Amino acid sequence: MGKIQGEGDDDDARxxxxxxxxxxxxxxxxxxxKEAGxxxxxxxGAELEKARIDTAKGAKPQ
Known part of the structure; x- marks a missing residue:
């Protein structure tokens, strides 16, 4: 395993x-x-926006 760097390591980043x-x-x-839009x-849309806001605050996806 590579060196840990915050949320992952060198191998994960690569x-x-x-x-x-x-x-x-x-x-x-x-x-x-286009599909995302x-x-x-x-x-x-409302559910996706809520998930975006929650993850920006650090919540883990469920």
Whole structure:
């Protein structure tokens, strides 16, 4: 295991970065952003906004 750095370690950071880069290469970024916007504007929007606020305050997702 790598050196602990706050919320993760070097290995976790590398795996996350690699996964993000792989996702970007799929060309789906704009489509997924549109889907996220649609979800925020839809019936689940209030629940998603509450979850965003709660996690910004440090709450763990359930």
């Amino acid at each position: 795996r996350f970065r690699e996964a993000e880069e792989k996702f970007v290469r799929t060309g789906q970024v704009e489509q997924k952003a 649609d979800a925020l504007d839809g019936p689940e």
